[in-house]
Amino acid sequence: MAAALPVCYHGAITREECEVLMGKKHKNGAYLIRDSETIQGAMCLCVYYQRVVYTYRVLQTHTGHYTLMTAGGLDETYFKTLDDLIRHYKKKNQGLAMHLRHSIKRKTSMLVKPQKPPDLPPESRRTQPPPPDGDGDGDADGDGDYENVPAYSSDYVEVLPP
Numbered sequence: 001m002a003a004a005l006p007v008c009y010h011g012a013i014t015r016e017e018c019e020v021l022m023g024k025k026h027k028n029g030a031y032l033i034r035d036s037e038t039i040q041g042a043m044c045l046c047v048y049y050q051r052v053v054y055t056y057r058v059l060q061t062h063t064g065h066y067t068l069m070t071a072g073g074l075d076e077t078y079f080k081t082l083d084d085l086i087r088h089y090k091k092k093n094q095g096l097a098m099h100l101r102h103s104i105k106r107k108t109s110m111l112v113k114p115q116k117p118p119d120l121p122p123e124s125r126r127t128q129p130p131p132p133d134g135d136g137d138g139d140a141d142g143d144g145d146y147e148n149v150p151a152y153s154s155d156y157v158e159v160l161p162p
Contacts, residue, residue, distance in 0.1 A: 006082050008103040009033045009043075015055070021104055022048040029101025033058065033082065045089070049098035056096065058085070068095075 010018070012035045022030055028049050036042040036057065043058040045068065057069035065078040066085050074095075079085040090100045 006033065006086060006103075007105040008086070009082070010104075010106050011035055018044075018046050019053050022046065022053050023051075025102060025104055027102045029098045030104055031086075031100045031102070032104040045085075047096055047098055047100065052097075054097040058082075070095075 008031060010021075010032050013021075015037060018032065018034055021032065025048065030048040032046050034044050034046060036044050039057065041060065043060075045056040045058050047054045047056070058066055059069055060066055061078065065080060066082055067076045067078050068085070068089075070076050077088065079088065086100060086103075088094060089096055092099045
């Protein structure tokens with residue numbers, strides 16, 4: 001199972017939405033993580049300092065580790081989780097405009113689209129849903145347990161903040 005995303009992760013919000021959230025917080029060292037609008041699969045660590053939002057690109061390696069994109073010639077530091085990265089940059093003098101101090105937490109649950117399964121040949125694709133099991137909820141045992149809902153029932157998974 002993938003590691004839980006930190007509560008400061010806001011998903012696919014725009015740079016403008018990020019700036020509005022940070023302006024409302026109006027505290028030096030306020031931060032959040034959002035998806036990059038320009039690089040697919042990358043994220044942005046956004047830090048508020050003296051009424052300016054500084055944006056640092058967060059990249060994930062093929063091994064699943066995270067790093068901040070650095071200028072040429074500087075060593076990159078790798079972290080197992082986003083929480084480890086955040087913990088590191090809460091320390092002073094780590095290269096950010098301001099060390100991380102105030103997490104801007106998402107207020108609502110988030111819908112995360114799961115990764116798309118590999119394309120199957122046309123003859124193996126399901127064209128019709130399976131016949132109902134009799135109780136109308138689509139699961140085989142009839143108890144309505146969410147874990148037994150067929151995978152094709154929704155394209156999204158709800159992620160709630162802790």
